Amino acid sequence: MSPQNSNFKPTRRNFLSSAGAGFGSVALSALTGQNLIAGSVSQKIPHHFGKAKSVIFLFMEGGPSHLDLFDPKPLLRKLAGQKLPDSFETPVTAAGEVYSPLLPDKRKWAQHGESGLWISDWLPKHSAIADDLCVIRSCVTDGINHAGGMCQMNTGAVFGGRPSLGSWVSYGLGSESRNLPDFVVLKDSNAMVVNGVRSWGSGFIPSTHQGVLLESNDPPIANLNNPASVSAEVQKQKLAFLADMNRDHLKTRSSHSDLEARIKSYELAFRMQATAPEAIDLASEPESIKSLYGLDQAETKTYGRQCLLARRLVERGVRFIQLYHGAGSKWDSHSNIEGNHSKLCHQVDQPIVGLLTDLKQRGLLDETLVIWGGEFGRTPMSEKGNGRDHNSTGFTMWMAGGGVKGGQTIGATDELGLYATEDKLHVHDIHATVMALMGMDHTKVIYTHKGRPERVDMNEGHVHEGLVNGATS
Amino acid sequence: MKPFIYFATLLVFSANSILADEKVFTAEERAWWAVQAVVDPAVPSQAGKEWARNEIDHFIFRKLAENHLHPAREATPLELVRRIYFDLHGLPPLPEQVDDFTTAYEQNPETALSELIDQLLASPRYGERWGQYWLDVVRYAESDGYRQDAYRPGAKDYRNYIIRSFNDDKPYPQFVREQLAGDIIAPGDPDVLIGTSFLRQGIYEYNNHNVRMHWDIIMTDMTNVTGEAFLGISIGCAQCHDHKFDPILQKDYFALQAFLSTTSWPTDVPLATPEQLAEFQQKEAVWKEATKEIRAQLAELKFTQEEAKRKTEVKMFPEDIQTMYHKAGDDRTPFEEQMVMLVQRQIDYQTERINFEKSFEKHPDKLKQWKSLNEQLKAFDHLKPTPLPKGFVATDVSAKPVVPVIEKRGEKFPVEPAFLTLLDQPAPAIKPTDSNSGRRLALADWIASEENPLSTRVITNRIWQGHFGTGLVATPNDFGNLGEAPSHPELLDWLTTRFVKGGWRMKELHKLIMMSSTYRMTAKQEPTSSESLTDPGNRLLWRFPPRRLSSEEIRDAMLVASGEIRFPSTDRPGSVPGSSPYRSIYVKKQRNKPDELLNCFDAPLGFQSAPQRPETTTPTQSLLMINDSWPLDRAKAFAKSLQFTESGDWRKNIISAYQRALGRMPSETEIDKAKNFIQTLTSLRGDDEQSIESTSLGFRTNSEKFKSVKGIELGSQALNLQRGSRFEQLEIDTTLGSQHDAFTIEAVAHLDSIYPDGTVNTLVSRWDDNRNTSGWFLCVTSTKSRYQPRNLLLVLNGVDYDGQPKYEVVVSNLRVPVGKPVYIGTSVAAHPVSKGGRQGEVTFYLKDLSDPEAKMESVTISHSVIGKLNDSSFPVVIGGRSQVGHLWDGQVSRLTLSENQLPEEQLLLHQPKAGLTRILDLDFSDSTDRSPAPNAGWYGRGASDSLQDSVTDFCHLLFNSNEFLYLY
Incomplete structure (x- = not known):
């Protein structure tokens, strides 16, 4: 599969005549006068890459502890209460917990599935999906604080202003849905995600590609409902009159494709008004599906609803769906990690298992890449006696579906889980790999900004083929 | 990762020469157009003799002719006047301004144009428009930009300074020196010192303990923006390696940074003389x-x-x-001082x-x-x-410089300040002061020098871009090989020369450009086939480029049309929320929480220099324009000021609407269409009112918000009170009269939202807000109430024991939840409740009906109003106070009014069987919009009248139209 942008070499000519080419896709990136340079992709990417059509990013905001979930460290228990041995390089951490005693984990660990993947008892249901997960234990980021970490995991830079990963995917692949945005964001509470709306912003690429926040209250999308004084019939009349006015205006200006694009954008807005409420209405879902996602339990119903919505959006062609759990850094457990993580893990365990199971039974998992992780992990050193500080130098994420080889572990951290030591994947590498899994060569999906050819990975990322081929092959 | 660290001390040998020696530039590299001296080219005065009005036109015509293209016809005065007002003020002209200009233009086009331009350039609105371009370039915003995103109260002083600088037509060299070195040239002059706020515009994280990395990010950002803003070079590429496409060395990057690297971000410098x-x-x-x-x-x-x-x-x-x-x-070394400065700020x-x-x-x-x-x-x-006031300004950390260091092959080389190696210029003369390294001034002087080939062209190009949307160099922050070559290199040099020789005055350059025939071409000309083949992007200017309005212009133009726009009365104003009627440049700019409308139409967030804005077209914009309350409210104010009446002169009104929104007369067809549209909508709304079958707007089924209610009998529907609609309040005539000095109100209700300010949400009332009349109202407080939000209050206005008028607020301190069905009961005694007493009492009851476990809360409070509480000439009002606002936003599913103070066991919640005399008991089962309840009528200020609503819709569509959003 080759992305539609890959052969798109705009000239002013096709730019001017591309007006009717559809919305939210290549035509619009061209409309801004920006050129998208991308060569032929297919020969550069191994053929087994590029299966995913959609991404669901399960974002555990605040930094979940890899040491208590996917990356067991027996030495941590042995050295419990001692200081970090001198053989370790001194890290820089957010709260300066460099010399605090090492905090042992209190988990029961077991190997799961046929593959024998290590998962702790904080995620008991995950056993069922162990063979689908590719656990990456060697993730690295530059952001030591939430703002920088979130910014980098979303946009590649600790510093604001760049397009988010979802925007790059939307830009590179274009739209499959005629009635919904390409990039949709959901969060589990009214709390705002760190860095606010720019976490799903489009940075310097056209805002057509920015994420749209889907709220759980009414209306689900900002300004989706008619104003109170405007009934459905009045709205219809208004839009008809507007279209008439705009068409009159267009008659003598048909060369300017922005004008027609705006006429179409009102039509799309109107379709969204009709489509979005249906897309998020779970009434038609059978009880068995609802309980698969944990909707029948008080603790799991919120994230379960998000996961179920994500599947419905994938079915409707949405490209990139980000599901924030713990919006506003709730996973941030500087103290009392036991209380914090046991509650939060329980909230996501069943919903995530439900999502993967459901995608699989519908045959959607092969073309849907599911990503799990936070902006960083947590330190082996304790904080405030029973918590852990931020760890940016080694942490775990996992991917599943979309052609990823499940039941494997990639990379490793040192014996205490502080630094990634083998097969390091910097955030740039993760982004490059996600692009590859969606069939795009990240070095070819380029947006020229202020004279510089910009890429998702800031020219530093490498695709880790082990995700598909297996770590050792 | 980063190939350098800061060295605190100067090393004895100079690295500049060592590193520079490694690079020999090729002839091609030396021929880079942007670093060649600016020349004063000969004007091709024969080109387009007939058409040209000034030299600009000759240059433009020559290029067009070379490509067998022709300039478009001249724009009409109507097109011109709208273009000029938006261009210089970012605002549409008022109808009388259009008339004045077209009349004068008929007399003498040249004088009319010249006078209009002079007049607009002299207005303070000019700086508010052109200052915005510079604020975009320097990534201006008013918050820190990281997680905390703290507000920067001092940032607005810089914005105001920029606006003043443009209005004062400050010569560009002074503008540059003030921003890069105001602390050196005039530390005692707050109006100069504030310029250094340029160096403070980067983002800051209040709790980043990795101060070394944090300062590195700040310095990198400062260096990049300085290079882009003043020199038009994308020097950021050279941070990690020699520039791959331009003859800029890694050393050049750090040599530029070396001018800035001693900068300090003080928090204690007052902005005072x-x-x-x-x-x-x-x-x-x-x-x-x-x-x-x-x-x-x-x-x-x-x-x-x-x-x-x-x-x-x-x-x-x-x-x-x-x-x-x-x-x-x-x-401490100077670098260590910088680190300590960051540490101290956190402490x-x-x-x-x-x-x-x-x-x-x-x-x-x-x-x-x-x-x-x-x-x-x-x-x-x-x-x-x-x-x-604390100055949001920059100084130096010491007179001794902080020296950046490049690491190469394990060796560390300190880098001295220097200009691009390619330019072969002598080392800058640096004069430190007692407390300042003096380095930034040396940089400023170089940038502000007449001989600088980059800075002079860069600013000239930015001004051209402001007028035509695209610069002669289309990449205003990058004059390098990754940018675009100039479309008219001679014209750029000719203009640059004029600008510099004329004392670097922008206003003169504006006028020179705007008086040209090139500027006066129409945008309303379709390309011929040769134009779309040869120059589809209009880089050669065969017509005036059409453009969409910027986000600020869109917001401001709505405010102008509605007549609501406000301008500050001083040149040092504060910042305002987006909901205010002040023009957009004064809207508070929070990096992580941008104003919805401005952000939606491509205003930059303030993280990177934004020399050009994209013009996007998105469904989010359409949804906002057609459904958000802000544009609709502007349309409402617009419609109101048009004063449509059923028997009035609609033709005149429609013409006025077109003139105010679009700056032109409508055609006869357009007038007819508008009339028909308003009529259709009005009768549609009338039908809605009359048709019982049509969707009820004033009522909603109980299954929506009251599904969870158990133990209270409800009907099938709830009264649906919506602020801003004609269903704001329901007025009911009752028999509750002055003889009733005790009564009980009970309601099952749902509050959808509270006001963001201190306005209260009235559930039931009987008062017109006049202290001289009797009355009362039961309400819930809002966000900024002095009684805390969501507090249930009863306000009484009657007489006290001595017969004196008495106004009293009875505070329950029971908190009404928002977004949940609740039971609210209030029993009132406006008579002494004990023998010989002087006080009455009120008992409040509250229960959350969404939670079966919730307990009923109640409280009894004494008060001193003991008489004259009910005036039977007023109706009882549900959802507001007699036509004065303070509205309930939400539903009421049942409402009762009973005689006497009911004991708790007789309240609705306990399902009393019989024996009660209710003055009123509404469950809205049979209600329709037309007959909501016996003896009852709607009141809604927002849209009580379907004609007014429909005119609002018409005005709203003018705002949504392409003609409004585009200058085309």
Whole structure:
């Protein structure tokens, strides 16, 4: 599969005549006068890459502890209460917990599935999906604080202003849905995600590609409902009159494709008004599906609803769906990690298992890449006696579906889980790999900004083929 | 990762020469157009002789002719006047301004145009428009930009300074020097010093303990923006390696940074003249002397806490940084001073937030002393001068420079300030002062020099771009090989020469450009086939480029059309929320929480220099324009001012609407269509009102919000009160009269939202807000209420025991949840409740009906209103107060009014069987919009009248139209 942008070499000519080419896709990136340079992709990417059509990013905001979930460290228990041995390089951490005693984990660990993947008892249901997960234990980021970490995991830079990963995917692949945005964001509470709306912003690429926040209250999308004084019939009349006015205006200006694009954008807005409420209405879902996602339990119903919505959006062609759990850094457990993580893990365990199971039974998992992780992990050193500080130098994420080889572990951290030591994947590498899994060569999906050819990975990322081929092959 | 670290001390050998030696530039590299001296080219005065009005036109015509293209016809005065107002003020002309210009233009086009341009350039609106371009370039915003995104109160001073600089037509070299080196050239002049705020525009993280990395990010950002804004070079590419496409070396990057690297971000520099400062210090000395003893005691009390906090905080930083912190000031290198500055700022942040009162909780003696000392200190407040505004400005950390270092092959080379190696220029002359390295001034002087080939062309190009949307160089921040070559290199040089020789005055350059025939071409000409083949992007300007309005222009144009726009009365205004009617440049710019409308139409967020804005077209924009309340409210104000009446002169009204929104007369067809549209909508709304079958707007089924209610009998529907609609309030005539000095109100209701301010949400009332009449109202407080939000209140206005008028607020302190069905009961006694007493009482009841476990809360409160509470000439109003607002937003599913103070067991919640005399009992089962209840009528200020609503819709569509959003 080759992305539609890959052969798109705009000239002013096709730019001017591309007006009717559809919305939210290549035509619009061209409309801004920006050129998208991308060569032929297919020969550069191994053929087994590029299966995913959609991404669901399960974002555990605040930094979940890899040491208590996917990356067991027996030495941590042995050295419990001692200081970090001198053989370790001194890290820089957010709260300066460099010399605090090492905090042992209190988990029961077991190997799961046929593959024998290590998962702790904080995620008991995950056993069922162990063979689908590719656990990456060697993730690295530059952001030591939430703002920088979130910014980098979303946009590649600790510093604001760049397009988010979802925007790059939307830009590179274009739209499959005629009635919904390409990039949709959901969060589990009214709390705002760190860095606010720019976490799903489009940075310097056209805002057509920015994420749209889907709220759980009414209306689900900002300004989706008619104003109170405007009934459905009045709205219809208004839009008809507007279209008439705009068409009159267009008659003598048909060369300017922005004008027609705006006429179409009102039509799309109107379709969204009709489509979005249906897309998020779970009434038609059978009880068995609802309980698969944990909707029948008080603790799991919120994230379960998000996961179920994500599947419905994938079915409707949405490209990139980000599901924030713990919006506003709730996973941030500087103290009392036991209380914090046991509650939060329980909230996501069943919903995530439900999502993967459901995608699989519908045959959607092969073309849907599911990503799990936070902006960083947590330190082996304790904080405030029973918590852990931020760890940016080694942490775990996992991917599943979309052609990823499940039941494997990639990379490793040192014996205490502080630094990634083998097969390091910097955030740039993760982004490059996600692009590859969606069939795009990240070095070819380029947006020229202020004279510089910009890429998702800031020219530093490498695709880790082990995700598909297996770590050792 | 980063190939350099800062060295605190100067090494003895110079690295500049060592590193430079490694690079020999090719002839091709030396031929880079942007670094060639600006020449004063000969004007091709034969080209387009007939068409040209000034030299610009000859250059433009020559290029067109070379490509067999022709300039478009001249724009009409109508097109011109709209273009010029938006261009210079970012605002549409008022109808009378259009008339004035077209009349004058008919007399004498040249004078009319020249006078209009002069007049607009002299107006303060000019700086508000053109200042925005510069604010975009320097990534201006008013918040820190990281997680905390703290507001920067001093940032607006820089915005105002930029606006003033444009209005004053400040020569560009001065503008440059003030921003890069205001602290060196005039440290005592606050109006110059504020320019250095340019160096403060980067983002800042209040708790980043990796101060080394944080400062590195700040410095990198400062270097990049300086290179882009003033020199038009994308120098950021050269940070990690020699530029791959331009002859810029990695060394050049750090040589540029070396000018800036000594910069400090102080938090204690006042923005004041020496006189103001002296006066302040004199007054402060008096206060200090008077309070010496008290403050010393306070300091002693605070010492332990502060010390402890400081110690914990310092320990959070890396060890080497802690060592720097603990060094004596004299022993620190300038770089170490910068690190300590960042550490200190974090410590201050923490210590300023210690809650001493709380920390003394276990030491009653200390707490007592603390409180008493603070009381004593307060007694001297009259002596304390008003604090001086803190300057959001930059200075140098010391006279000794901080020297950046490049690491190459394991060796470290310090880099001295220098200009691009390619330019072969002598080393800059740097004159340090007592406290300043003087380096930034050397950079400013070079940028502001007439000989600088980059800076002079860059600013000239930005001005051209402001007028035509695209610069002669289409990549205004990048004149390098990754940017675009100039479309008209000679014209760029010719203009640059004029600009520089003319004293670098922007206003003169504006006028020169705007008087040209090129500027006067129409945009309303479709391309011929040769134009779309040869130059589809209109880079050669065969017509005037059509454009979409910027986000600020869109917002401001709506405010102008509606007649609501406000301009500040001083040149030092504050910032306002987006909901205010002030023009957009004054809207508070929070990086992580941008104004929805401005952000939606492509205003930059303020993280990177934004020399050009994209013009996007998105469904989010369409949804906002057609459904959000802000544009609709502007349309409402617009419609109201048009004064449509059923028998009025619609033709005249429609013409006026077109003139105000689109700056032109409508055609006869357009007038007819508008008339028909307004009529159709009006009758559609009338039909809605009359048709019982049509969707009911004033009522909603109970299954929506009251599904969870158990134990109270409800009907099938609920009254649906919507602010801003014709269903704001329901007025009911009742038999509740002056004889009723005790009564009980009960309601099952749902509050959808509360006001963001202090306005209350009235559930039931009987009063017109006039202190001279009797009345009462039951309400819930809003966000900024002095009684705290969501407090259930009953306000009484009657007489007291002595027969004197008495207004009293009875506060329940019961909190009404938002977004949930609730039971609210209130029994009122406006008579003495005990024998010989002077007080009445009110009992409040509240129960959350969404939660079966919830308990009923109740409270009884005495008050002194004991008579004249009900005036039967007023109706009882549900959802508001007699036509004065304070509206309920949500539903009421049942409402009863009973005689006497009902005992608790007779309340609705306990399902009393019989024997009750209810004055009113509404469950809305049979209600329709037309007949909502017996003896009842709607009142809604927002849209009580379907004609007004429909005119609003028409005005709203004018705002949504392409003709409004585009200058085309």
